[in-house]
Amino acid sequence: MGQRFTAGDQKYEFLGSLGDGAVGLVRKARNLATDRIVAVKVLAPDPKYIDLAAFDDVEQRFKREGIRGAHLRHENLVQIIAYEDNQSGSCFESRGVKNPFIVMEYVQGRTLESLIRKIGSSSVPTTTYVTEQTLFFASCISEALCYLHDRKIIHRDVKPANIFLSFRSTPSLVKLGDFGVTKWGDFLATAASGTLTVTRQQGLGTLKYMSPEQAVRPKDITVRSDMFSLGITLFELFTGQILQSPHHVFEIMSARLAIA
Numbered sequence: 001m002g003q004r005f006t007a008g009d010q011k012y013e014f015l016g017s018l019g020d021g022a023v024g025l026v027r028k029a030r031n032l033a034t035d036r037i038v039a040v041k042v043l044a045p046d047p048k049y050i051d052l053a054a055f056d057d058v059e060q061r062f063k064r065e066g067i068r069g070a071h072l073r074h075e076n077l078v079q080i081i082a083y084e085d086n087q088s089g090s091c092f093e094s095r096g097v098k099n100p101f102i103v104m105e106y107v108q109g110r111t112l113e114s115l116i117r118k119i120g121s122s123s124v125p126t127t128t129y130v131t132e133q134t135l136f137f138a139s140c141i142s143e144a145l146c147y148l149h150d151r152k153i154i155h156r157d158v159k160p161a162n163i164f165l166s167f168r169s170t171p172s173l174v175k176l177g178d179f180g181v182t183k184w185g186d187f188l189a190t191a192a193s194g195t196l197t198v199t200r201q202q203g204l205g206t207l208k209y210m211s212p213e214q215a216v217r218p219k220d221i222t223v224r225s226d227m228f229s230l231g232i233t234l235f236e237l238f239t240g241q242i243l244q245s246p247h248h249v250f251e252i253m254s255a256r257l258a259i260a
Helices: 052-069 112-120 132-150 205-209 212-216 223-239 246-259
Strands: 004-007 010-020 024-031 037-043 080-084 101-105 163-166 173-176
Touching: 004 080, 010 037, 037 052, 052 080, 052 101, 112 163, 112 223, 132 163, 132 173, 132 223, 205 223, 212 223
Parallel strands: none
Antiparallel strands: 004 010, 010 024, 024 037, 037 101, 080 101, 163 173
16 A cells, blocks of 8 residues: 556556456556546466466466457446556656556446346345346446457456446446456466366356356357357346356367367
8 A cells, every 4th residue: 555656647556456367467556647548458377277378378468468458448348547557667666566567447336246146135035136226237248248248358257246237326336347358278287187166266257157168168268258258257147047057168178178
C-alpha cells in the first residue's frame, strides 16, 4: 500500500489487495488526479502452479491482452485503461516493482460466481432461476462475446468468476473481464496429474469451463470454444448450481497428458 506509479501518463497509488492468482496479483489503486479507483493486474506467475518453462509465453500473452484490450470499448467488457511493460521498474517511484502490469476498470460489487452460490443456497424450492434479472445477465455476457467475436477475438476464459456485477446503478452493470492469459499446458505436471484439486486451487478452476479442444489443441480453437464455456456458465446461472464435472475434467486431463 502507498506505492506510487505511472501508467498511461496518469499517476496512481496502491490501496490494497483484491486477490492473487496463478499468474498474477490484483491490487486496488487510486488515480491521484481524479480519485478514480482502478484495479491493477501485475504479472507474477506462481511457480507452485505454472511451469517455469511457460513463463515467457505467459508474459507474451499477458502483453497481448493488455495492448489489444486497451483498444476495446463495450459497455459489457471491463475496460483496460493502460498496459505498461515497466522495464526495470521505470513506472514506480521506488523502482521496487519490475513486473509488467495492466490498469483496468474496477467494478465494485461481486462476481457472477458468488451470486450463483447465493441463489443456489436459497431456501426457495425451485429447480430453475430463469428470471428477468438472470436473463439480463445472460444477454449482457452474450453481447460482450459477440463484440469480441465480430473482431476475431476469442476470449478463452469465460466463466462466472470472470464476470463482474455491480448493483450500484440501474440497470445493474455486467462486465466480462480477464482474457485468458494461461493455457492448460502452462500448469505444472503435478496439477495435470491430479495432485492439486482442479476445482478449488487458484487458477485451476478454469478447466471445468474449458472446451475439450481448447485443452488438447489450444492453438486451433474457434469462437465455438467460448460458446462451450458460455453454455456451462449459463447452466449454472439458470440453475443456481455449481456444475460438478469430475468426469469431464478427468477426461480432459487424460487427453492432455496423452499428447504431451
